[in-house]
Each structure stands twice: as structure tokens, then as C-alpha cells.
Amino acid sequence: SYISTVLGLTAEGNAGWMYVLNDSSSWNSIKDQELVKDDYVVIYYIEDWMNCSYSTFGVDDEYETDAFNTVKLNLKHQVTDPATWEVSYEDVSGAVITIDGQKTDTVTDESGNAYLTFKDWGTHEISAEKVIDGINTISRPYAQIKVYGKGVAVNIYTKDTTYTAYMDPKGFDLSKYNVSSELEFSALHAVIRALGQNGFDAADPKIANFNKGSFISMLAGIEAVDNASWMYTVNNESSWYALNEQPLNDGDILDVYLLNDWMTDTYSFFNIMNIKAEGGEKVLLRLYRHVLDYSTWEVSIQPYSNCEITVDNLKAGYVTDSNGYVRVSFNKKGIYEISTLPKEDNISRTSVFIEVTNDKDISTDAYNDYTTVSDEYFSYVEKAVGQYILTGDQNNNLRPNDEVTKAEFLAMLIRASDLEVAGKYRKKYIDITAGHWFNGYAQTVFKYGLAAHEKGYLYPNAHITSDIAQYALSKAFESQVSLDEKQKTVFADGLSREEAIYLILSYMEAIGR
Structure with missing residues (x-):
């Protein structure tokens, strides 16, 4: 009639083994619960039936995505009305996300959403926990994310344009470009290939100047003059290596960006990469910037507030809040580029693309x-x-x-x-x-x-x-x-x-x- 032990784990005290059918609680004993084709049953363990609840990422718990894209998961848990015993679902905020059994720094927001970006090929198991007073107050939710593709992602940011490329970290002859590198595949290789994928001839001196491979003074036909400077980061971290000395491997993200003034401006980036959303669905972005301590030359990463955000290079009424967050949504199907305004906000340009998969139906x-x-x-x-x-x-x-x-x-x-x-x-x-x-x-x-x-x-x-x-x-x-x-x-x-x-x-x- 009920479960006391599964896989050697016995429920003792206030702990319990319970089940849901199609994400809904059942008052039938397990032996009396009839199942039909396509039913979805979850058997779960909770530490305290009085203080814990069933949680889920949803029935559709298998996701597929390409590397360097972001997946949004929404965590909900069951809430029972003590007067009517009716069950509803509410968003779970403050839950810590685990990936393949390891805790991460990702925590669900006030809407129960967690944004996860994967850079490596493979299948990952996602779960979460919310511990209060030493007790995990939710059952173990589950989602499986299959990630396809791997390689290196390159973003080239001019003042008003973003050029993106993806490639395998395989070297090639650099002599055509009047540069050299002792590495099989360096940041220099990646930039040259990214230019080619975006229709530029990196061998043309009017397009690029790599100064024998050590640094960039011109890129995509734009020269850094006066205090302007071409710079780069790897996985959002500054590097002190010359361009041809910076190694890149599978899963690395190379951002090459133009600063209007290297003395006052800094690198910026969003917390997520490209993401899909439904029409009308709200996507929460967070903007960060590098802050350089000129006395120690140490770089810290801080949220960037009061920063204007553009949509397809136009102002759209968006600005980051005091914690660097901005929430955007789109009602029409299409791909939207979310960017910063480098000149106005003393930061580098950064972008994220949101693919809206359908029109929001409203009448x-x-x-x-x-x-x-x-x-x-x-x-x-x-x-x-x-x-x-x-x-x-x-x-x-x-x-x-x-x-x-x-x-x-x-x-x-x-x-x-x-x-x-x-x-x-x-x-x-x-x-x-x-x-x-x-x-x-x-x-x-x-x-x-x-x-x-x-x-x-x-x-x-x-x-x-x-x-x-x-x-x-x-x-x-x-x-x-x-x-x-x-x-x-x-x-x-x-x-x-x-x-x-x-x-x-x-x-x-x-x-x-």
C-alpha cells in the first residue's frame, strides 16, 4: 500500500517515500493506482513530510542544445492549501542548482528560473536543493540536458557591431598573414579564422593589423587610435599573454573588443549566452563589468547598474537595475540582439542573442x-x-x-x-x-x-x-x-x-x- 524502502534507502521518522502521477499527487495507495499509456510517474524521497514538498522542472525534463547556448529551467514545487487540501504549484526561489551531482553557483531567481550555459559536448543531469535549517525542503528534481558540438567560440565587438564565429581548435599556416605563433592553436589563429567566417580577408592590411601577432591595432577595418584599444578576454577573464601566445582549447570563449578609452573603459559581459524563448516569455539578464585596481593591477568582476540596453542597436526602454539585472521579453517571432552602448556607459560592447520561437498570441x-x-x-x-x-x-x-x-x-x-x-x-x-x-x-x-x-x-x-x-x-x-x-x-x-x-x-x- 505504501513504500518504505527503495534501493536500500529506508524512510524513517518524518522522512517518506511518495509518488506523483503526471506531476499531480494521488490519494490512491501505490497498489491501487491504475496507469495508462503515456502516464508519467515520479517516486521521490523527502526528509520531512511536514516541511518538504515535491519539486519539478516539468514533465518535459529532457532538453537538447548546442554548445555555447543557454538553457532556462523553471523550478516549481507543490503547495497544499491546509483548509481545502487543494494542491497548486509555485515557483521555487533560492534553490541551488547541481550539475552531474556537483553544486554550482547558480541559484534560482524569484521566478524559479535558472540559466545554464554549457560549452562541452555530452549529457548532463541537472537537479536542485533548497536547504533550510539543515533540511532539504524540496524533493530532488531532475532534468537531462544533451549538449551537441564543441570547439571555440569567438566574439568580435566593434563599437556597434558583433561578429560571431565557432571553430575547432585546429591550427593552420599563419605565414600568409605575416604573423607567427609557436602554439598549435592560439587566440591569433581564432581571430583570423573568425574574420574569415564573417567575410573579412585577414591578410588585407586595411582589414587587420596584428603587429607580427603580438597585439591588435586594427580589426574588421577599424583602427584603434588615440586612447582606443583592441583587447581580449578568455572565458571572461583578462589575459596578459600576447595574442599569439594565448592557447585556446575546446569550450573556450574568446571575446575581442574595442575600448573607446583604455584608461576609463572596461570589458563587460552578460551572464548568459544565446538563448531561446517563447513569445512573451521574460528573460532575466545580468550585466557585469571588469573593474581594475590600478594600484595592484588586479581585476574584479562586479554587476553593472544603470546601464542602457539596446535591442538590435536601438534603445528600447531597458536599463539595468541596481544589481545589474534587466528583464526583457518579445512578442514577435525572430532573433533579437541585446547589447550595451559602449560610448555612453564606458564599457566594451557585449551582446546576447535571443531567439523567440513563436508569436505571442493575444487579442x-x-x-x-x-x-x-x-x-x-x-x-x-x-x-x-x-x-x-x-x-x-x-x-x-x-x-x-x-x-x-x-x-x-x-x-x-x-x-x-x-x-x-x-x-x-x-x-x-x-x-x-x-x-x-x-x-x-x-x-x-x-x-x-x-x-x-x-x-x-x-x-x-x-x-x-x-x-x-x-x-x-x-x-x-x-x-x-x-x-x-x-x-x-x-x-x-x-x-x-x-x-x-x-x-x-x-x-x-x-x-x-
């Missing part, structure tokens, strides 16, 4: 008050919701009939026109503070001149008039097309949110956008 009926959208504007609102031009409030309401404010209208317009949104707000308006929800958009309004200046005031809660709308639309789309008579009629009784969407989208139709 007006996802909102509580979608039935209040008028028939006249429903198709426009539906399109705007699908393209994330119009979003709901904290209560999941669209408020289509509420009068739109100046700030709301400009935010809709900026999203529709794909203008970049600053993460940092360099205060431009007296009535927009750093903590205001509109501050990133306000920076965009100022940059592109979407609103007339009125002695330093933007008046974010003001009504939208036809003149204000015409001015903003013309600036955003660089168009001289005027509003037609039908479009002007929507201002008669104050512009509602659904009318604002109609105005923006119909204007885009008129100018062929």
Missing part, C-alpha cells in the same frame, strides 16, 4: 472590457492590441472610451512608429520626473521633436487637440500629409483611447506605412 478578448470597444473602431483596436501599440492597464482593462491623455497618445504613437525608447531619462521636462512611467517616452519625444516645447513643460495629462496630433504624427512619420475631415471629427467631444488608435493607424494607412 482584444484577453481584456476584461473588450466588449465596450465600439464596432466602428473594433478592427483598429484589434490590430493595435495585436501589435502592442495599445496595452491594458494594471487591472487588465483597455479603457477604450476613456479620454486619452497627451502622454498616452504619444506613447501609442511611439510604439506604432517604432521609434527607439530610452532606458535612461536625462531630464528634459520639468513635469516629467525620473520615476514617471512616461520618462523613457519623454526622452523620445524630445529627441524626435514630437511635441512643441512650452517653457520646459510637456503637460502629460493635457487633452489632445487636432493641432497637437497633427504635429506629432507629421514628426513621427516625417510626413506632410494632413488629417482628413473624417479624422478631424474624432476631436469633437475629446479624443478617446479607441479614437486615438483609429487616428494613428488610419494616418499610417494614408501615408502607406
